[in-house]
Amino acid sequence: MDVFNEMFEDGAVRAPYAGLEAWLRDMPAELRSLRQAEAEALFRRIGITFAVYGEGGDPDRLIPFDMFPRIFTQAEWRRLDRGIRQRARALNAFLADLYGRGEIVRAGRVPAALVYGNPAYEAAMAGFVPPRGVYSHIVGIDIVRTGPSEFLVLEDNCRTPSGVSYMLENREIMMRMFPELFRANRIEPVDGYPQLLRRTLASVAPAKCDREPVIVLLTPGRFNSAYYEHSFLADLMGVELVEGQDLFVEGEFVWMRTTEGPRRVDVIYRRIDDAFLDPLAFRPDSMLGVAGLMDVYRSGGVTLASAPGAGVADDKAVYVHVPEMVRFYLGEEPILANVPTWQCSRRDDLGHVLDHLDELVVKEVHGSGGYGMLVGPRAAKAEIAAFRDRLLANPAGYIAQPTLALSTVPSFVAEGVAPRHVDLRPYCLVGERVELVPGGLTRVALRAGSLVVNSSQGGGVKDSWVLAE
Amino acid sequence: MLLAVAHRTRYRYAAPVRGVVQSHRLTPAVCDGQEVLEWAIRVAGGTPGGSFRDGAGDLVRGWTVRGPLDEVVVEVAGRVATRDLAGVLRGHRERIPPAAYLRETPATRPDRALAGLAAAAAGGADALAMGHRLAEAVADRIVHRPGSTGPRTSAAEALAQGAGVCQDHAHVLIAAARHAGIPARYVAGYMLAAAGTAEAAHAWAELHVAGLGWVGFDAANRCCPDARYIRLGSGLDAHAAAPIRGIARGGGEETLEVAVAVAAAQQ
Incomplete structure (x- = not known):
């Protein structure tokens, strides 16, 4: 497979990485491991860790940080920027339509059963238009690259995508450790993200809010794997970090308990799943949410970001229809293409997938985080056989994609500097305006040859640079 | 009335x-x-x-x-x-499409017996006729016996024991209809009952019939809702439709x- 190396092309250094040559040359192996240890110590000190579900072991395990940055030119980024914003707008238009008149279904462009039978479709949202018509306020779009100008969208995340704290911390650490790099290169800043997020959330305050909106970040609590990120973002935005028990409903509003008495809350950036939001509307046994929250939300007393039911737009079986959404709602051609995808719910597709299991990547349509996924070329025969049985038992539960030759970026590994596969997750903010900081989270598969970048599967992270003109 | x-x-x-x-x-x-x-x-x-x-x-x-x-x-x-519209829900504004009423819930998950009930009532593409046959079958299979089931009894459990109250009749009818591909939902309301025959707080099922819309079926009383019925709200099951x-x-x-x-x- 032909792999695109983002730094070296035909033996020459590509332009965006020219500023790193000297840096790399001047860093012998001993110094490098010293600096890597230093970076790790910094991460530990600030406490940024990420527990991994289902792996046991150290819940405070660090995601490995690789000091070698990933770099985009301004021209490359301009195209990504336009493509990402376009996609975020289309996904929100789709949600507005789905919970409204369902035109795209009536027009036969998206099958009814796929969306209305989808576990992520939330009937409690039908007929409701949230402030400014926005359902997904933070859209994380996972992008892979297979060539100089070949960027493909791997998946969308419309609920509560995590990882943005790494984008911010990776930059912070790089600036602390290598200030000379930031003097020598003109790198677009990303540190405006928390204030942009705050502004986005304030812009979707409900109509009943007649003052500076009070925003809170609702977390499931400190046992959640992303709790660090929750407290980090709340802190940088200057908003309260709350748990369900800190909030209550009375009359038409949601209130926060404070030492000075109850304080009305206008916007809740919730980092808990739909099912746990309100025991009266969803799972009755949930202790994480706020009883009566949905009634307040639907009667316009508070805004939830993201809206319940936003997840139907990021389902992997719905994903195949996103380019069509761009055409249908925006009347534009998609700037970023999808990865070719076989839907195992279709008989022909399923046949093809079963015949090529050893070449394809097969994913659960409702899964995430790299679990329940088969990477054919890297799987053992027994693994493929077991997966075939699961696939046959529930074909509609799976999609398949070709094994892509993900681009590589040089990375610091035990044996020195070696190319490793990467992806990119930018975080697009949708409120009164659609905002995007130049950059995102680059995830890197640190195991040689591995294509799985998820932190739960041995992935690491890199600082991602966008060079100013 | x-x-x-x-x-x-x-x-x-x-x-x-x-x-x-x-x-x-x-x-x-x-x-x-x-x-x-x-x-x-x-x-x-x-x-x-x-x-x-x-x-x-x-x-x-x-x-x-x-x-x-x-x-x-x-x-x-x-x-x-009220007036009698033979069970047909008319002039009712709603946004959730019928296709959203095909999903299972814990209370309406089909088992083999429910699938059998649906299969026995199948035949022809006429959902209305099938609805009537299903409602009859449910009435035949489940006798009205207050106290024999609880609020969390599932359709499968009620059918297995052959007894229940209006909630169970509705759940069984819904589970069988959905299994046959007919969108179905639970309706909570009130009913003017003859003395001693049923409770005034009542529940029944609605099935979606193409061309006609939502049609009510009250298996517990072997009829379609008429002028004796007051419709409150609906949901996927009793829990979702609870007043x-x-x-x-x-x-x-x-x-x-x-x-x-x-x-x-x-x-």
Whole structure:
């Protein structure tokens, strides 16, 4: 497979990485491991860790940080920027339509059963238009690259995508450790993200809010794997970090308990799943949410970001229809293409997938985080056989994609500097305006040859640079 | 027909609770078969939340009651003029598409017996005829026996034991209809019953028939809803369609008393 190396092309250094040559040359192996240890110590000190579900072991395990940055030119980024914003707008238009008149279904462009039978479709949202018509306020779009100008969208995340704290911390650490790099290169800043997020959330305050909106970040609590990120973002935005028990409903509003008495809350950036939001509307046994929250939300007393039911737009079986959404709602051609995808719910597709299991990547349509996924070329025969049985038992539960030759970026590994596969997750903010900081989270598969970048599967992270003109 | 409703629900707590939050679907649906003349909902000591019409067309309002308190009383009183539309729901505005009423819930998950019930009633593409056959079959298979089932009894369990109340009749009918590919939902409401035959707080099923829309089937009474029925709201199952959902903060065990009276009022 032909792999695109983002730094070296035909033996020459590509332009965006020219500023790193000297840096790399001047860093012998001993110094490098010293600096890597230093970076790790910094991460530990600030406490940024990420527990991994289902792996046991150290819940405070660090995601490995690789000091070698990933770099985009301004021209490359301009195209990504336009493509990402376009996609975020289309996904929100789709949600507005789905919970409204369902035109795209009536027009036969998206099958009814796929969306209305989808576990992520939330009937409690039908007929409701949230402030400014926005359902997904933070859209994380996972992008892979297979060539100089070949960027493909791997998946969308419309609920509560995590990882943005790494984008911010990776930059912070790089600036602390290598200030000379930031003097020598003109790198677009990303540190405006928390204030942009705050502004986005304030812009979707409900109509009943007649003052500076009070925003809170609702977390499931400190046992959640992303709790660090929750407290980090709340802190940088200057908003309260709350748990369900800190909030209550009375009359038409949601209130926060404070030492000075109850304080009305206008916007809740919730980092808990739909099912746990309100025991009266969803799972009755949930202790994480706020009883009566949905009634307040639907009667316009508070805004939830993201809206319940936003997840139907990021389902992997719905994903195949996103380019069509761009055409249908925006009347534009998609700037970023999808990865070719076989839907195992279709008989022909399923046949093809079963015949090529050893070449394809097969994913659960409702899964995430790299679990329940088969990477054919890297799987053992027994693994493929077991997966075939699961696939046959529930074909509609799976999609398949070709094994892509993900681009590589040089990375610091035990044996020195070696190319490793990467992806990119930018975080697009949708409120009164659609905002995007130049950059995102680059995830890197640190195991040689591995294509799985998820932190739960041995992935690491890199600082991602966008060079100013 | 002019129906007068008096519906009183009393929640009592073994130990005082810090507060109560409720969500009500307690107002008759807006549709051609019924017209509300008077309707009042009272929660003693309660604060009403904002109200809204949800995607199923139901009027929803939240209520909160501050504690400490050891009981909450919800009183509904009103008069509704009804007419017989042979069970067809007309003039009802709603946003949730029928296709969303095909999904299973724990209460309506089909098992082999439910699938068999659906298969026996199948035949032809006519969902209306199938609905009638299914409702008959459900009535034949489940005898009305109050106390034989509880609020959490599933359709499969009720069918297996062959006895239940209107909730079970509705769940079984819904589960079988969905299994046959017919969108189906649970409807909560009131009914003017002949003395001693059924409860005034009632529930039945609606099946979606292409070309006709939603049609009510009351297997418990072997009929389609007529002028004796008042429709409140609907959902995927009894839990989702409950006229009152509530939760108490703190406190001990909850006991519930419900008194519903539906009478034919003077013109």
